[in-house]
Amino acid sequence: MILTLKMLILGIVFITSGGAVFGRIFRNNLVLEFLAGIVASTAFIFLLLDIIDERVESRSPPTPAISQPKFVEPKSNPKPEPISPIAEYSPGQVFQHPLKDGSLGLKMVVIPKGSFRMGDIQGSGYESEKPVHRVTIDYEFAMGKYEVTKGEFAQFVKVTGYQTEAEKGDGCYGWTGNGWGKKVGFNWRNVGFSNENNHPVVCVSWNDAKAYAQWLSDQTGYEYRLPSEAEWEYAARAGTETKYWWGNEASHKYMNYSGDSYGGLAKGQDKWKYTAPVGSFPANPFGLHDMNGNVWEWNEDSWHSNYKGAPSDGSARKDHKENVSLLRGGSWYYKANYCRSAFRNWYYQVSRYDSYGVRLVVLVS
Numbered sequence: 001m002i003l004t005l006k007m008l009i010l011g012i013v014f015i016t017s018g019g020a021v022f023g024r025i026f027r028n029n030l031v032l033e034f035l036a037g038i039v040a041s042t043a044f045i046f047l048l049l050d051i052i053d054e055r056v057e058s059r060s061p062p063t064p065a066i067s068q069p070k071f072v073e074p075k076s077n078p079k080p081e082p083i084s085p086i087a088e089y090s091p092g093q094v095f096q097h098p099l100k101d102g103s104l105g106l107k108m109v110v111i112p113k114g115s116f117r118m119g120d121i122q123g124s125g126y127e128s129e130k131p132v133h134r135v136t137i138d139y140e141f142a143m144g145k146y147e148v149t150k151g152e153f154a155q156f157v158k159v160t161g162y163q164t165e166a167e168k169g170d171g172c173y174g175w176t177g178n179g180w181g182k183k184v185g186f187n188w189r190n191v192g193f194s195n196e197n198n199h200p201v202v203c204v205s206w207n208d209a210k211a212y213a214q215w216l217s218d219q220t221g222y223e224y225r226l227p228s229e230a231e232w233e234y235a236a237r238a239g240t241e242t243k244y245w246w247g248n249e250a251s252h253k254y255m256n257y258s259g260d261s262y263g264g265l266a267k268g269q270d271k272w273k274y275t276a277p278v279g280s281f282p283a284n285p286f287g288l289h290d291m292n293g294n295v296w297e298w299n300e301d302s303w304h305s306n307y308k309g310a311p312s313d314g315s316a317r318k319d320h321k322e323n324v325s326l327l328r329g330g331s332w333y334y335k336a337n338y339c340r341s342a343f344r345n346w347y348y349q350v351s352r353y354d355s356y357g358v359r360l361v362v363l364v365s
């Protein structure tokens with residue numbers, strides 16, 4: 001607009017003054033005077049137009065040299081699905097608490113309240129199983145229907161990057177090829193024999209088991225923990241007073257264990273020389289599988305050599321003076337006598353073997 005105006009003025013100035021110049025050029029010597037006048041007046045007009053131009057431009061919004069990046073609404077963090085509380089728990093009910101990624105946690109069975117005689121009821125056990133004493137569990141809790149599997153433990157490791165004590169330290173005890181020994185490289189991932197994701201996790205120490213329970217508690221909002229020794233025996237007996245929940249005779253129909261000597265043995269329905277997939281044998285009256293045999297299960301309690309002074313309310317003895325804890329239920333490597341519901345084994349909380357596993361409980365009342 002301004003440029004067009006300038007050109008128009010320039011044209012008028014040249015035509016009018018040009019006419020005057022050519023009209024007088026041959027009569028006077030005022031050519032230079034006229035030219036100077038034209039240049040001066042043109043310059044004056046241009047100056048005025050520049051001022052106007054500047055004022056017009058100053059009212060226009062500046063055009064940014066670089067276009068601004070488009071503002072992107074920040075993505076809001078996806079809200080975790082609220083954990084739906086289970087309205088009512090009833091004995092025998094099986095449930096799974098959801099984890100933060102939406103998958104489901106351990107299969108848990110609600111155990112009824114009750115009272116039982118704990119220890120060497122047949123009188124043929126060890127001094128550590130005496131005296132037989134009554135324990136009353138006046139609260140409902142739920143227990144893992146199965147031993148924690150390798151696949152379940154793998155999920156914990158995948159999310160947290162947790163390293164077991166076997167991995168951080170000098171391995172786990174297993175079959176080295178020449179005999180039983182501790183070997184670097186043996187851990188829950190590889191124990192020297194084939195155990196798939198549906199087998200119980202092994203080579204986990206008491207400390208590893210506690211870390212897993214803590215993670216599951218954080219994931220679900222419920223308190224998952226190791227069972228007390230009393231809770232474990234109550235659940236293993238499931239209302240029975242025999243050596244095993246099915247009777248006083250050991251049987252390969254009901255559990256994965258060894259023969260009369262130590263070592264793996266596959267016999268009859270016990271088709272496994274090493275660990276068996278969890279739930280390969282029938283459940284006890286409370287709905288729990290493999291309480292007897294398959295893998296030892298860490299308990300919360302510290303070791304005491306007998307039941308003198310033992311609590312009668314289902315709680316754990318937790319003085320842990322020597323960092324030694326209980327293992328219950330026997331395993332695939334052991335004779336049936338060590339797989340009795342009353343038998344008590346113990347070892348250091350850092351120890352790990354290819355027959356040591358874990359089962360958890362959670363409070364629901």
Ligand SMILES: [Ca+2]
Pocket residue numbers: 256257258264265266267270271272273274332
């Ligand atoms: Ca076996």
Ligand SMILES: [Ca+2]
Pocket residue numbers: 147290291292293294295296297329330
């Ligand atoms: Ca077991």
